Each structure stands twice: as structure tokens, then as C-alpha cells.
Amino acid sequence: MLRIQHLVKQYKTGDQALKSVSLEVPKGQVLALIGPSGAGKSTLIRCVNRLVEPTSGSIELAELNLVNLRSGELRKARRRMGMIFQEYALVERLSVMENVLSGRLGYVGFFRSFFRKYPQADIDEAFRLLERVGLDHMADKRADELSGGQRQRVGICRALMQTPDLLLVDEPTASLDPKTSRQIMRLICELCEERQLAAIINIHDVLLAQMFAKRIVGLQLGEIVYDGPPDGMSAEVLTQIYGEEDWEATIQNVDDDAEGSETNIEDVQQAV
Amino acid sequence: MSTSRHWKRPPFIKNPTLRWGLMVCVVIYLALAFGTMEINWTRTSEGIDRGKKFLGAFFPPDFTSRWESIYEGIVESLWMTVTSTVVGIALSIPVGLGAARNLSIKPVYYFCRGVLAVSRTFPEIILAIFFVKLFGFGPFAGFLALSIGTIGFYGKLLAEDIEDMDPVQAEAVKATGAGWLQWLNYAVQPQVMPRMIGLGMYRLDINFRESAVVGIVGGGGIGATLLTSFDRYEFDSAAAILLIIIGIVMLVEYSSGYIRQWVQ
Amino acid sequence: MMTSLHGSKREWQRRATGKQLMIWAGWLIGVAIFVYCWRLISDKTIWMFVEDAPRQAADLAERMVPPKWSYMEQLWQPVWDTLNIATLGTAMAIIIAVPIAFCAARNTTPSRVFVRPIALFIIVSSRSINSLIWALMLVTIIGPGVLAGVIAIGLRSVGFCAKLLYEAIEEIDPAQVEAITATGASGAQKLTYGIVPQILPAFAGISVFRWDINIRESTVLGLVGAGGIGLQLDASISTLAWTQVSLILLVILATVILSEWVSARIRHAII
Numbered sequence: 001m002l003r004i005q006h007l008v009k010q011y012k013t014g015d016q017a018l019k020s021v022s023l024e025v026p027k028g029q030v031l032a033l034i035g036p037s038g039a040g041k042s043t044l045i046r047c048v049n050r051l052v053e054p055t056s057g058s059i060e061l062a063e064l065n066l067v068n069l070r071s072g073e074l075r076k077a078r079r080r081m082g083m084i085f086q087e088y089a090l091v092e093r094l095s096v097m098e099n100v101l102s103g104r105l106g107y108v109g110f111f112r113s114f115f116r117k118y119p120q121a122d123i124d125e126a127f128r129l130l131e132r133v134g135l136d137h138m139a140d141k142r143a144d145e146l147s148g149g150q151r152q153r154v155g156i157c158r159a160l161m162q163t164p165d166l167l168l169v170d171e172p173t174a175s176l177d178p179k180t181s182r183q184i185m186r187l188i189c190e191l192c193e194e195r196q197l198a199a200i201i202n203i204h205d206v207l208l209a210q211m212f213a214k215r216i217v218g219l220q221l222g223e224i225v226y227d228g229p230p231d232g233m234s235a236e237v238l239t240q241i242y243g244e245e246d247w248e249a250t251i252q253n254v255d256d257d258a259e260g261s262e263t264n265i266e267d268v269q270q271a272v
Numbered sequence: 273m274s275t276s277r278h279w280k281r282p283p284f285i286k287n288p289t290l291r292w293g294l295m296v297c298v299v300i301y302l303a304l305a306f307g308t309m310e311i312n313w314t315r316t317s318e319g320i321d322r323g324k325k326f327l328g329a330f331f332p333p334d335f336t337s338r339w340e341s342i343y344e345g346i347v348e349s350l351w352m353t354v355t356s357t358v359v360g361i362a363l364s365i366p367v368g369l370g371a372a373r374n375l376s377i378k379p380v381y382y383f384c385r386g387v388l389a390v391s392r393t394f395p396e397i398i399l400a401i402f403f404v405k406l407f408g409f410g411p412f413a414g415f416l417a418l419s420i421g422t423i424g425f426y427g428k429l430l431a432e433d434i435e436d437m438d439p440v441q442a443e444a445v446k447a448t449g450a451g452w453l454q455w456l457n458y459a460v461q462p463q464v465m466p467r468m469i470g471l472g473m474y475r476l477d478i479n480f481r482e483s484a485v486v487g488i489v490g491g492g493g494i495g496a497t498l499l500t501s502f503d504r505y506e507f508d509s510a511a512a513i514l515l516i517i518i519g520i521v522m523l524v525e526y527s528s529g530y531i532r533q534w535v536q
Numbered sequence: 537m538m539t540s541l542h543g544s545k546r547e548w549q550r551r552a553t554g555k556q557l558m559i560w561a562g563w564l565i566g567v568a569i570f571v572y573c574w575r576l577i578s579d580k581t582i583w584m585f586v587e588d589a590p591r592q593a594a595d596l597a598e599r600m601v602p603p604k605w606s607y608m609e610q611l612w613q614p615v616w617d618t619l620n621i622a623t624l625g626t627a628m629a630i631i632i633a634v635p636i637a638f639c640a641a642r643n644t645t646p647s648r649v650f651v652r653p654i655a656l657f658i659i660v661s662s663r664s665i666n667s668l669i670w671a672l673m674l675v676t677i678i679g680p681g682v683l684a685g686v687i688a689i690g691l692r693s694v695g696f697c698a699k700l701l702y703e704a705i706e707e708i709d710p711a712q713v714e715a716i717t718a719t720g721a722s723g724a725q726k727l728t729y730g731i732v733p734q735i736l737p738a739f740a741g742i743s744v745f746r747w748d749i750n751i752r753e754s755t756v757l758g759l760v761g762a763g764g765i766g767l768q769l770d771a772s773i774s775t776l777a778w779t780q781v782s783l784i785l786l787v788i789l790a791t792v793i794l795s796e797w798v799s800a801r802i803r804h805a806i807i
Contacts, residue, residue, distance in 0.1 A: 049718055078720035089715035093733040097279055102729050106720025113725050116281040123279045140282045155715075162719055305620040308613075309682045319678030326677055348580075351573040358570050393792055394785070397668060397756045401773060405596065406589040412581040485668040488760065492580070498669065502676050510673075514665060521664035 001027045001198045002048070002166055007057035009043050009222075017043040019222040020057070025166075028196040030189055032203050032213030036242050040222040041202040045168040048200070049081045050074060061166065079106035082159030084188070086171035088151040092144040096135065096154050099143050100126045103161025122161070129157040133187065149180035156188060160195070167192065167199035173208060181205070185212045206238065206250060326507045333515055334508035338501065342513055345494035346520075348411050349483040352493055356415050356483075357476045360422025367423060368430030374442075375434055375460075388431070392424030396482045400491040411492030418479045418486070425478070429471055430464065437463040466532070473528030477521060484517055600782035607780045611768060611787055617682050618764035618791065621757065622750035625689025630743055632694045637701035644705055644731065655698070662695025667753045671762035680761035688762055689754055693746050704738035705731065740806045744799045751795040755788045765791075 002025040009018040017040040025031055033041050046052035048059055050066060059066045066077055082103070090099045104122050105113055112118065118126075130136040133153040143151060152172060159167060169188060173181035185201075189212045192199050203209045209216055210230040218226030218241040226237050235247040285291040335342070370376045370384035396417045403413035437460065445459035487495020494513060501509040551559070638644045640655035671688035678684055713730035721729060758766020765784060772780040 051714055051718060075720040075722060078718060081718070083715065083718035085711060085715055087711055089709075089711040091712045091716065091729060091733050092709075093736060094729070095282060098281065098729075102716060102721070103719050105716065105722075105725045105729060110722060110724045110728075113721075114728055118279075120276055124276055127277045127279070139279065158715070158719070168718075301623075305624060308616065309620065309686075311683045312679060312681060315679035315681075316683065322677045326673070348576075351576050354569060354573045355577060393789055395752055395756050397759065398769070398785070398788075401759075402596075406585075406592050408582050408585040410580045410582070411577045412586065415577055481664060481666050485666045488668060488672070495669075499672065502672055505676070514669075518661050518664040522660050525660070 001025055001029075001062060002200075003058075003060045004044075004048070005058045005060075007044070007047060007059065008055045009040070009047055009052065010055045017222055018047070018054075021219075021222070021224055023217065023224065023227075025198045025200060027165075027198055028192070029215060030192050030199045030201065030213050031215045031217060032201045032209035033217050033219060034203060034206055034209050034241065035219035037204065039219040039241075041219055042170055044219065045083075045170055045200055045202060048166075048168055049078050049083060075106055079162050080164050081166045081168055082162045082164035084152070084155050084159050084167065084169040084172050086174045088148070088155045088175075090143040090151055090154055090158075093142065095140050095142055096130070096146070097126060097139040099154050100130060100157045100161055103158040106162065126157070126161060129160055130154075132191075133157060148176050149184060152176065152180075152184050153187065156184075156191065160191060164197065167197050167201075169199055169201040171202050171204065173203065173205060181208060182211070188212075206233070326511075329507035329511040330515070332508075333511035334506075335512045338497065338506070338509045338512075341497045341500075342494070342509070342516070345487065345497040345513075346516060349480065349487075349493035349495075350520075352411050352415050352418060352483045352486075353476060353480040356418035356422060357472070357479050359415075360419040360479075361426050361472055361475070363419070364423040364425075364427035364430060368427040369434070369456075371427060371431035372434035373431075374437075374439070384427070384431075388424055388427045390424075391420045392428065396421040397485055397489060400486040401489045404490040409490040409492070414483060414486035414491030414493055417491060418482055421482065422475055422479065426468075426471065426475055430468060433464045433467055434460060470528070470532045473524070473531060477524045477528065480520060480524060481517070596778065599778040602779065603783035603786060604777075604779035605783065607783050608787075611765065611784065614758070614763075614765040614768050615787060615791065617685075618754045618766075619751070621682060621685040621689055621754040621762075621764050622747060622795075624686045625754070626693060626743060626747045626750050628686065628690035629693030629697050629746065632690070633697035633701060634739075636694065636698040637705060640698060640702040641705035643708075643710070644727075655702075659695040659698045659702075662691055662693075663699065664695075665692065667692035667750075668756065668760060671757045672760045675761045680763070682763035685754060685757045685762035685764055688757060689750050692753070693750060696749075697742055697746055700742045701735065701739060704735045704742075708734040737806060741803055744802045744806075748795050748799040752792055755791065 002023075004021060004023045007018055007021045007023075008016070010016050021040075021044060033044065035041050043052055047054040048061075048066070050069075054067055057067070061077060061080060064077060066074070069077055091102065094102070098116065101116070101118050101122060102113075104118060108118060108122075127136055127139070130139060133156060135150060135153055135157075138146065138150065143154060146154065155172075167188070172184055172188065176184060185203075185208050188199065188201065191197070201209070201213065210233060213230060216226065216228065216230050216233060217224055218237065220241050225240050226233075238247040238250065239245070283291060285294065367384050367387055370380045371388055373381060376384070399417035399420055400414055403416045407413045407416070441463065442455070442459040445455055450458060483493045483495075484498065485495050487493040487497070488499050490496070494517070498510060498513050501507075501513065549556075636655050636658055639646065639651045640659060642648070642652070645652045645655070667688050670691050671684060674684040674688050678687075708731060712734060713726060716726050716730035754764050754766075756766045756769075758764045758768065759770050761767070765788060769781065769784045769788075772778075772784060
């Protein structure tokens with residue numbers, strides 16, 4: 001699905017954010033990218049849809065090399081990659097519906113988008129998605145009237161409106177409370193399952209990563225230092241990624257939480 | 273699930289009567305405004321020619337032939353700018369303090385607000401007309417007009433800035449047992465100072481630009497020279513004056529950015 | 537802040553000695569400049585007139601009351617003109633200012649090397665020149681009248697509106713634009729979905745703010761022949777019709793207060 005080879009990103013300031021990263025994500029796999037701030041997580045996923053221009057290396061999305069695309073082709077390629085942002089990045093002064101529909105911008109022409117004349121199929125899909133995340137009654141509210149969790153759900157709908165093959169998710173829970181964080185993570189994972197989407201989720205919360213992802217990649221100073229299943233996250237691995245600290249408590253907690261979460265799988269729908 | 277739901281962007285103004293009413297009002301207003309504007313098209317079309325000539329005068333402008341009066345006017349404008357800014361700001365500080373609701377007592381507050389309202393209402397140029405009548409031609413009239421304008425501008429912003437300051441910091445200083453002046457010095461001044469210095473520079477800029485027009489009514493400065501050169505159709509001298517004004521304004525703006533950085 | 541060890545006592549000074557000296561020197565230079573400027577102005581002033589001024593003022597005030605209310609009939613048209621000059625001038629300024637602002641903002645300019653400096657120069661030129669001077673120019677070029685006033689107000693306001701607008705554009709939240717970019721939106725779509733919604737409130741605020749200022753400015757454009765109530769003011773002053781002058785001043789006062797109230801209401805409704 002997505003194949004990254006020897007990806008290097010060097011900023012103008014000389015900082016090397018990514019040092020030859022290679023990574024492959026098969027169809028339908030949810031991958032959590034963990035690592036301390038400044039490890040290059042955010043740069044990595046922004047290189048994939050070229051919000052950040054990679055310095056060298058190749059990125060292939062289903063055999064299409066993204067690195068050398070010209071702007072028109074890049075726009076087409078971006079439609080296949082939905083992105084979900086840390087601070088939601090909704091256009092705050094547009095309504096929920098307009099935000100969701102903006103996921104179709106790559107598909108409709110300028111004048112259709114300017115006059116908000118989207119095809120009925122898009123509008124149906126938007127309502128279906130909003131219904132799925134429990135926000136269809138909020139369609140005409142302005143985005144800045146929503147709570148954090150609601151906003152992130154709108155962000156998820158926007159990304160899914162693109163009918164993507166791949167989701168790029170940048171710290172989806174960083175500004176949410178613990179409970180909402182879990183609901184959002186669960187929602188993302190369920191939707192990926194339903195639609196067989198591959199996803200790269202940047203997340204600094206190791207617990208959440210272990211709870212929801214099937215595969216964890218640890219990034220440190222622009223290099224991959226761990227790539228494996230969640231239960232392979234030992235104290236040594238965490239030390240390697242984050243540095244010296246007492247990790248036993250963290251590992252302990254994960255097991256408890258994983259059990260607890262089985263029981264309240266429904267609360268995405270309940271809490272609006 | 274598959275029932276099609278209709279969606280339209282919700283209109284900016286919800287009430288349709290109000291929405292359409294406003295639109296109709298705007299259209300009627302525009303029609304009336306353009307309809308009652310008396311435009312002398314023959315005179316206006318002649319203007320295209322003159323406009324070309326005027327633009328041509330910028331390449332190159334003529335600095336030399338009227339240099340003496342240009343120089344004198346610019347220098348006089350600069351004096352007026354400096355003195356009126358300094359005096360205006362000095363006077364506006366007590367007024368501004370008095371006009372801050374969280375600082376002063378009711379009677380003083382209303383009095384100071386009144387002073388600010390009065391000094392803000394009339395454009396500097398109208399004040400200048402009257403001061404010229406009272407004090408005779410020359411820069412003194414312009415100086416007074418600009419000073420009063422400065423009081424209105426600076427005093428109001430100072431008062432608003434003080435009203436917007438962080439009350440917690442002010443409270444903390446008061447809690448140390450500071451006197452009123454100490455409190456001003458330690459709690460109020462640090463909070464409002466950076467912005468007020470910036471605004472002071474901005475007012476200097478405004479005063480310079482205004483000083484170029486008070487001369488039109490006899491209030492001294494470059495305005496008189498500019499008026500003469502327009503009256504005599506000496507566009508190349510006028511162009512020179514305009515370029516000097518633009519240059520000085522740019523200089524003030526550039527250095528004020530620098531000073532503001534330095535202060536913060 | 538400076539601390540230094542002095543014997544066993546630690547001394548504290550707010551600033552380093554050099555910096556303190558510099559600040560004092562700065563004050564000294566400032567005061568010297570002020571005194572010098574003041575001297576030059578006072579040399580050019582006939583102080584006898586100044587001493588006489590209070591009596592003159594009293595005299596003038598006496599001649600100004602009561603205002604000649606009947607003159608009001610002839611003022612409606614100029615007031616209407618003044619209003620139109622301000623409104624149409626503001627409209628014109630906004631239409632020109634929007635593209636200039638997008639060219640001047642660092643994050644939306646097509647070219648930082650060529651287009652941005654030109655846009656910034658247009659903004660500075662427009663702002664440097666007072667609307668009265670713009671009017672003076674336009675009256676010489678296209679002749680006296682309301683049109684000259686509208687264009688003068690328009691040209692003066694372009695710089696003001698463009699400056700505030702481009703600052704607003706530079707302050708937008710880049711994450712929202714990034715999110716729109718990530719959907720595969722084109723440049724024009726990024727503008728309408730990512731940028732325009734963010735600056736719309738600032739845009740409306742700026743327009744109303746400038747309209748308020750323009751009402752004030754258009755009351756005096758008539759002094760140089762560019763239409764509006766200033767024409768009547770000029771005529772009344774030169775014919776020493778002081779009772780008319782006082783009425784005109786009252787009308788200006790009312791207009792300004794009214795426009796301030798209206799703009800405050802509109803701004804309140806928008807934000």
C-alpha cells in the first residue's frame with residue numbers, strides 16, 4: 001500500500017529531521033508512530049502527502065511515486081490520503097457540513113465548491129459519515145461552537161470524505177481529555193477496519209498506542225528504533241525511544257486499561 | 273440510510289425578510305448615491321490628460337527650482353510634528369489616567385472622558401482653521417491643532433489600554449502596600465508601556481502627515497508650499513514634495529518598528 | 537537587572553551602568569531636540585496675537601451664537617454628499633485593497649522578491665499622503681466635485697485597509713490552510729475555504745472602522761473643493777458668516793457621533 005524508502009528530510013536550518021527512514025504499510029494496517037517530540041513523527045507523515053517536501057528518498061502509494069509529482073498530479077494523489085490533525089484544524093468559521101464537504105475539494109471544481117453546490121452523492125455521504133460519528137444533528141453549527149471531541153470527529157469525517165486509501169493521523173488526541181482520547185482512537189480504528197484503510201497514527205501517548213494499534217514504530221532523532229507488535233514494548237525499548245525513566249508503571253497500566261476498555265465500546269455513540 | 277437529505281449552506285442572515293430587505297436597501301442607496309452625484313464628464317475626461325502629465329512629473333521630480341521653500345516647509349513640518357507629539361502625549365497622560373475606569377473616581381472619569389471626546393470630534397484641519405484665526409498664520413496654530421488631536425487619540429487609547437490591563441498583577445502590587453504612585457509605576461506602567469511607545473511612534477507618524485495639510489489653511493509647514501505648486505500647475509515640484517513626504521513617513525515607520533523591537 | 541559582588545554585600549542595579557547612561561543620553565537628546573524645535577516655532581509666532589487670543593476667541597464665540605438654523609435647508613445636500621463620499625470611497629478602497637493585501641502578505645504573495653515590495657510601496661504611498669492632499673491633487677486633475685472626493689478618500693484608504701488586511705492574513709492559523717491543502721484542494725479552493733473564512737471578521741471590522749474615519753475626513757475635503765459639507769464651511773468662513781459656521785460645526789459633530797454609533801453597532805453585530 002504505502003512504501004517509504006530511504007526518506008531523508010533536511011530543513012533549511014540544517015536540522016536533519018529524518019535520516020533515511022524506510023517503512024512499509026500494507027493495506028488495512030493501523031500503525032502507531034511513537035517517539036519523543038522532535039523525533040520527526042510529524043515531519044514523516046507530512047512528507048507522505050508532501051505538506052513538507054522530502055529532501056530525498058522515495059514514497060510510493062500503491063506503486064505511484066509521490067515524490068516527483070507535479071502540482072496537478074499531487075492534488076489527485078492527496079485525495080487518496082486523508083489527514084487528521086492535532087488541533088483538529090477545522091476551518092473554524094465554516095459550518096460542520098462545510099468542513100466535512102471540504103474533504104471533496106480535490107474532486108469538485110472551483111465554482112461548485114465556491115457556491116457550495118456539491119453533488120447529491122457527496123451530501124448523502126457527508127450525512128452518512130456525520131451520522132456514523134453521531135453528529136448529524138450538528139451539521140449547520142459553526143465548527144468553533146463544538147467541543148474538542150466533536151471537532152475531532154468532524155475532522156475524521158472530513159478525512160473520510162476523500163474516500164482515501166490511507167489515513168495520516170497527526171497526534172489526534174493531543175488536545176483531548178483521556179476519555180475522549182480513547183473514544184477518538186477507537187473510532188479511527190473501527191473506521192479503518194470497516195473500510196480496510198491503512199493508517200499511520202502519530203501519537204505520543206504510549207498507552208493509547210499499545211491499546212489500539214496492531215503495529216508500533218518507534219522513532220527517535222529521525223531514525224526508526226523499534227518496529228514490532230505492541231506487546232514487544234519492553235522497558236528497554238521505551239528507554240531506547242524516550243530515554244532513561246522508570247517504565248515499569250507504564251507497562252503495567254497498559255494491561256489493566258486494555259481489559260477495562262472491552263466493556264465500554266459503546267460510548268462513542270453515547271457521548272456527543 | 274439511503275434517503276437523500278437536502279443540504280444548503282445556511283445563509284449569513286437567518287431572517288429572510290431582513291436579508292432581502294438589506295439587499296434592497298443597499299441597491300436603492302447605491303442608485304441614489306450615483307444618481308445624485310453631479311459629475312462633469314467633459315471636465316473629468318480632460319483630467320486624463322492632466323493625470324498623465326502629473327504622473328509624468330514624477331519622472332523625474334523637480335527638487336531644485338523650489339528647493340528653498342520646500343526645505344523650509346519640511347523643516348517647519350518636522351518641528352511641528354515633534355513639539356505637538358511631545359506636548360500632546362505629555363498632556364494626554366494625566367487625561368488618559370483620569371479616563372481609565374479602573375483607576376479614577378467617577379467625577380474625574382466623566383470629566384476626562386469629556387475632554388477626550390471633545391478633542392477627538394473635529395478633524396485637525398478644522399481646529400487649525402480656528403487657531404489660525406485666533407493666533408495668526410504660522411506653525412503655532414498648526415502645533416496647537418496637532419497637539420489637541422494627539423490628546424484625543426493618545427489619551428483614549430491609553431485609557432482603554434489601562435482598562436484592559438491584567439487586574440491580577442495590579443492587585444499583587446497593591447497587596448505589597450505600595451502607594452498610588454508606586455502602584456502606577458510598578459503595576460500599570462510596565463503593562464501599558466510597550467504598546468504605548470508603539471502608539472506614540474504611530475502618532476508621530478500621523479502628526480507628520482497631518483502637518484503636511486494644516487499648511488493648506490495657513491497653519492504652517494509644507495502644506496502651503498504644496499498648495500502653491502498645485503495652484504501653479506507645477507506638478508514636478510509637487511511630485512518632489514510628495515516623494516519627500518512618502519520618504520519621511522517610510523523612515524518613521526521603519527525606525528518605529530526598530531524602536532518597538534528594542535523596547536520589548 | 538545587574539547584580540555584582542561588592543565586598544561581602546551583593547549590590548543590585550536595575551540596569552547595567554552603560555545601558556543606564558545610554559538611556560539618560562537618550563533623554564537628554566530628546567529634550568534638546570524638543571527645546572530646539574520649540575524655539576524655532578516660537579520665533580515664528582507673534583506672541584502679541586497669542587496674548588490677544590482669549591479675547592478674540594470670546595469675540596468669535598459671541599458672533600457664532602445663535603446658529604442660523606434656517607441655513608439647515610441648504611445643508612442637506614452637502615451632508616448627503618459627504619456621506620456618499622465616505623461610503624463610496626470606502627467601497628472603492630476595499631475593492632482595490634483586497635488584491636493588494638494578498639500580494640503583500642508574506643504567506644499569500646505570488647512572489648516575495650518582486651510583487652511584495654511593489655504592494656508594500658503602494659500601501660505606504662497611499663497611507664503617507666493625507667486624503668486632503670489626495671483631494672488637492674484630484675481637484676487639479678479632474679476638477680472640483682464629489683467625484684474627486686470619492687477618489688481621494690478611496691486612494692487614501694487603500695493603504696490603510698490593505699495594511700490591516702495583510703496583517704490579518706499573516707496572522708491566520710496555518711493549520712487550517714494545511715488541512716485544506718491535504719484534501720487535494722487547488723490554490724483557489726485553498727483561498728476560499730482556508731483563508732477567506734479566517735479573515736472575514738477582520739475584513740468586515742476594517743471596512744467599518746475605515747468608513748467611520750472616512751466620514752470624519754470627508755467633512756473637510758470641501759476645503760480644497762472636493763465636495764461635501766466642507767465646501768459650505770469654507771464659503772461661510774471666507775464670508776465671515778459665523779452663525780452659519782457654528783451650524784455647520786454642529787452638523788459635523790452630529791454626523792461624526794452618528795457614524796461612530798453606527799459603526800460601533802455594526803462591529804458589535806459582526807463579532
